[in-house]
Amino acid sequence: MYLNQMPRYEILSEEAMDVLDGGWRRIVSELGVEFMLPEALDYFRAAGQKVEENKVFLDPEFVLEQVAKAPREFDLVARNPEKSLHVGGDHMAFSGVYGPPFVREGDVRRDAKMADFENFVRLAQSFDELDSAGGTIVEPEDRPLDSRHLDMVYALQTLSDKPYMGSVISAENARDTVAMGEILFGGALPDSPVSISLINCNSPLRWDDRMLSAMLEYNRTNQAVITTPFLLMGAMSPVSIPATLVQQMAEALSGIALTQLVQPGCPVVFGSFLSNTDMKTGSPSFGTPESAIGLLCTGQIARRFGLPWRSGGGLNASTVVDAQAAYESLMTMLPTFLAGANFVMHAAGWLEGGLVSCYEKFIVDIELLRMLKHEFKPLEVTEESLAFDAHQEVGSGGHFLGAAHTLMHFRDCFYRPLLSSTDNFDRWTKAGGRDAAARAAEIWRKTLDEYEQPPIDEGVRGELRDYVARRRIELGDEPVPTPAF
């Protein structure tokens, strides 16, 4: 997997870090954080923290003691051992878009179906740029809400052999995810987690009961969670980046403290999803200067606490795969690399502020990831790299196209694009005059055509199918046709 061994771009001074440090301490101790699950309150109460109704007033030093129990880095195990991940340190893992109810395919925008979900898993499996099969890549509206998580987890487990994200709608859904993980791994979970799940805070300063109950299930079974403040400045946090950073610290750290009370040492990731409201329209903005600054600061902060951290991805507010979609996405992805995020969600396919999972945008994002992984590799500067022989051969006013050094290295000397075209105008016109979105459409279709399902033990597949069928009926939903995969 990808290691980012380039320097981190850090912009907060020690003085600034001190001010921020005082900020989160004041919030957790003076304002407190709400945990809407009685069980969570019990944990805090038992640990000596002050609890009033649903609100916990936390001693900052107690929070730090809990946070210190969380692992700095951990493995995330794939059913194909070659695709297991390491979360933390210089490692960066990438996962596709998460959550959209809609799909865009060229000019068509429509409700997302289970078939789309499956397609996106196949695409995630097909591109090495993505390290995870994904999670709720789309919300498949053609499956009942109660049991669709079973179909999704089954698709993630069988159409891909990469690690996947679990369901977080309820404790029951989390138990299903864990149970299906046990089946996938031959009846028992390995020591390291096989799933990673997104636990959002209902910002500001409130953790809701359903997500918390799912989180506790995952903590107890040593499955990884990402505790993520959900911050659109101006709506869920103040219209100030520093104020939002301290809120993010207060929320993430309080959630992480709970995970360590439930199961000391269980794997957890410091989550960040930070952008701002467009104060003119009231709509969410993405790929803004503020979100880039947020990313740079969050990386520095998470490292200060010794925690792996999660960031947004290729976020943008555009409706179509146009220039705005591209520049906003890169305006978040390039800072993500500068800041060294360890687990990057929404890394491919995000469109329209996260309402849409877009096939063409998926390919644009894959190209961005390929470019950035190539870019964020330390430059080797050696005597040999100076290619003095090439300069001797070519001299003044010549060209290097046929130089011996060029002929020896031309295959792998530079990044080779997947999507970008360098065709001149005539060649581009003759080839159909297609813009990047049109070329991307060809690439995802071809990728799906060429997709090969990774092999899986037939017994395991059968057990997973049986589990899904049984649980679907228990949950009161009608049977669906057995999937072809």
Next chain:
Amino acid sequence: MYLNQMPRYEILSEEAMDVLDGGWRRIVSELGVEFMLPEALDYFRAAGQKVEENKVFLDPEFVLEQVAKAPREFDLVARNPEKSLHVGGDHMAFSGVYGPPFVREGDVRRDAKMADFENFVRLAQSFDELDSAGGTIVEPEDRPLDSRHLDMVYALQTLSDKPYMGSVISAENARDTVAMGEILFGGALPDSPVSISLINCNSPLRWDDRMLSAMLEYNRTNQAVITTPFLLMGAMSPVSIPATLVQQMAEALSGIALTQLVQPGCPVVFGSFLSNTDMKTGSPSFGTPESAIGLLCTGQIARRFGLPWRSGGGLNASTVVDAQAAYESLMTMLPTFLAGANFVMHAAGWLEGGLVSCYEKFIVDIELLRMLKHEFKPLEVTEESLAFDAHQEVGSGGHFLGAAHTLMHFRDCFYRPLLSSTDNFDRWTKAGGRDAAARAAEIWRKTLDEYEQPPIDEGVRGELRDYVARRRIELGDEPVPTPAF
């Protein structure tokens, strides 16, 4: 003007810098650099350097002695003193695209005309994001080659009150540029330069006679020049970034040494234009990972020599204003800010590898510059910025849209886009379903409609017109109608 007070992102170790330092020294001393102008050779010969035919073998220490005479920073004077620039240090100045023979306006791609040139000067004048009126923004094919520089300089001087770039086709054109500068400034040039001109190296390792002769004119009149190696790796330099960096140092420093022999202390900028060939198609690529790395390294290198430096801009190889155009442009512009370039050419309008100056792309680039200038501003972290009162007011689970702190700051708390839309799907569809390029078209047209020419002394305008008319006839070209401006 814009000051970039964020940290520089530097990726070369001291060891790497040492290897590169050895590299350029070896090139200039062992391989030598060609100067195709006898006068230039005379300067080097008189200074004790070994000259064989057109080739100068340079003592690296001698080169460094000359380079040390160049100013670290200098002013670039505009006829409107409020628009004078400072080149060097933390200052970043931005200038539009330079050189394209073609224009794109929506779906139409055509030869560039003088009317386009004038329009782009008006646009450059209209947006604060650009600091210079520009140079050869397009090559106006409806004016004769011999005298079009007169029309271009006149347009730059009168349609804008920002500093401009001079003609570099020949010594005679440079003299015209200087003479028109004298007229513009009331008969005599101020102590600091009023123009800055692009002197390209015919890479590898050759400076051609025409550009050199223009450069010498500018050096003698204390007008600023940018000595720029023109490096597409694989064609004009080896297929290796380190090899290209040392070639860039050898070329730029040898050119700068000459400027300081001609006129010690004259203003000069370390130029960089560095990208790579697509080794599959043989076409130039832009916005590549390699070009981004080149930018980061070049900034570090130029600072080592104490020189202000120039970079590319919003470079891309795309034919239309699509996702590729946007992500490639940002893939060069964001590193340009990370590297702190002092003079950024091609900062707005560049399309199709520099063959096309595009109206819509101009607006996309203005948006990128606005965003990046907003992004690369040190974050102020103070107790007040933590907005604890807002957290107290809103508490858990509320929202900040109506908080007192929000109402106090909502107007200027976040970046406000020029082009980007946060409209939701319904609103976007009702507004015509226009992508970023279509919206950009509306913006540039409106900007031209609202353009107001900056005032100019009528006597000066008359003198400039007389000069242009007289010189056009001396150059053997037919009169053209007197411009309306």
